[in-house]
Amino acid sequence: MLYCIDCKVRITGNSDRCPLCDKHMPGAYQQNPEPKYPEYIPKVRSNRKVAKAMFISAILLIMLSAGINALTWSGSLWSVIFSAYVLYIWLMGLVTFKTRVHLGIKLVGHAISVSVLMLIMNVFISKTGTLNPVTWSVSYGMPIVFIAFIVAAVIIMIKKKQNRKDFLFYLLCLCVAGFVPFIIVLCFLTEPMLPGLIAAAISYLIIMGLAVFARKAIAEEFVKKFHV
């Protein structure tokens, strides 16, 4: 075993330096061939570069569209819609691939953000600049989005038997949100009502199904989620 004269300590491991004073001690490897700790091998992290490139591209695109919109002004704020698209695609990539939250949270988040995005587009496309009673986003877009996400959640629950209980709460959230388009349609008496009604009916049926077949599991989930 090696001995550092300055620190008056014995040294183990295969380095040729004293860990305390860095004094060089030749021949260390021959005496202690085994390293005490694993060697560090640097890794190239390409994911971070991709994320940075995506972020910079998104910002550049938004600035470019705003610039072109201002220079070729024709009374329409089309760059806002374009920016919303770009931001959403960037956020979608970030939330879906980078953040490590539960898939259920991602589903609920995407359903809500897609709906909000459609509303924004609808508002800016509308000539009056306000929410038009005959909006395609509320009549068609939102019901279709919620139905799609509810179906996706149900398919995941069927496929992932082990984690089925985890999705109960998020499915319930999606079902509650599934009533929103129908409520908006009723409030503004927008036509057609059918897609909103179908989304609300599907949500109602699933909630009833959960209440009959998974009441205990839902109650448990609520106790856990809302314990004070």
Next chain:
Amino acid sequence: MVLQLNPLVNTKTGHAAPKWFRLDNAAKIYPVVAGPQNGHVFRISMTLTEDIDPKLLQQAVFDLKPRFPTFYVRMRRGFFWYYYEKNERTLEVKPEPPFMCKSIDFFANNGYQFSCYYHKKRISVEVFHSICDGNGALEYTKSLVYRYLELKGYPMESENMVLTVDQSPSAEEMEDSFLKNYKEGPSTRPVVNKAYEIKGTPFIQGGTGVITGKMSVEELKKVAKDYNATVTQFLAALLAYSILKTGDRKRLARRPVNIFIPVNMRKYFNSKTLRNFSLYFYSIHKYKDDSIEFKEILEKTKQDFEEKLNLAHLLETMKANVAAEKNLAVRGSPLFVKKLLLKAGYSMFANRLATATITNLGNVVLPSSMSKYVEDVELNLGARYKSGPNAAVVSCKGVASVAFSRGIKEKEVEKTFFRFLSEQGIKVEIQGNYWEKYF
């Protein structure tokens, strides 16, 4: 790899354990403040007499699942608090990474709050502080190594020193001992001023620089006795002395050196919990001038131990901590609000109260059938990014291990610390991970 539960394992225990747990009082802070710069992770490792067989280690980890229900959990987010839920996935054992006590990537770790590693003859368990403290982790590590040796085919006898797979977990092991032993009443949290901070060159990509000194327990006890102190008092005083000797004079004149000392509360309340049940106190040292005498520092440390290491003082801290958790406004606030406030409070105040930590896990006693296969035991604390050294002490089979973990390149404190020990006639054996050579 498909794992099957060994017939020896008591599977009934799975039903006895609750399906979910509230986080204990101490655990609540960690998920909020943990991050890449400070993962609040510590490691307990045991070096055996032969190379580790990863397949058997994987089986041992799997077999312990019903015995340690509070370990095999995943953290879920509630509306008001986080909670722990039984984890149905498999905890995979992995080769030991060079980055010690790195913030645990729960997603990559199948949701588990602890990791199990092997490196040559060493089995290491890295634990996120939220699920247990050092004593809980030590019990788990002992059981893991015991089970591993059983699977190797060695005749083992637990002698009631190790929790084994044929036992059921008791309710006492799963309890929140803070809530059980807390007594309501007005509390005054001891006031601690902001501490002197050891500054240095950070490791660019983070990581923990480790320097471990091993020495004879007898020699260490003898020297401590010569100074009329316990081993913990002696080492805590030596840490403070090393910081005062090597620190920046101007900044030392402004702020005290606060040594954070965790205390195992189990002995005070006869608790058997495997979750967190530790409190803490500070040994506070003010810098006067360059003529620093170790004896003077030791006297102040002994005085702090006498005043603060008693049930009355520790109960005050416990009362204040539990009262904060039970406060209606706190309980009723949504988790994201709590996170915001706790994070801000922690980074502005709590994080700046300690200059360094020294924890002593004590002597690890192993059954004789197991002891002959175990060479030594080590405890390592995680290091915060840019932070100075923290020390962890544990002894086994007559050898004391003092392991320093730091987030900076400079190691003046460790050098002064171990040189002082060798000047006292203690034969010290040093090993390090030379982290500074990588960054």
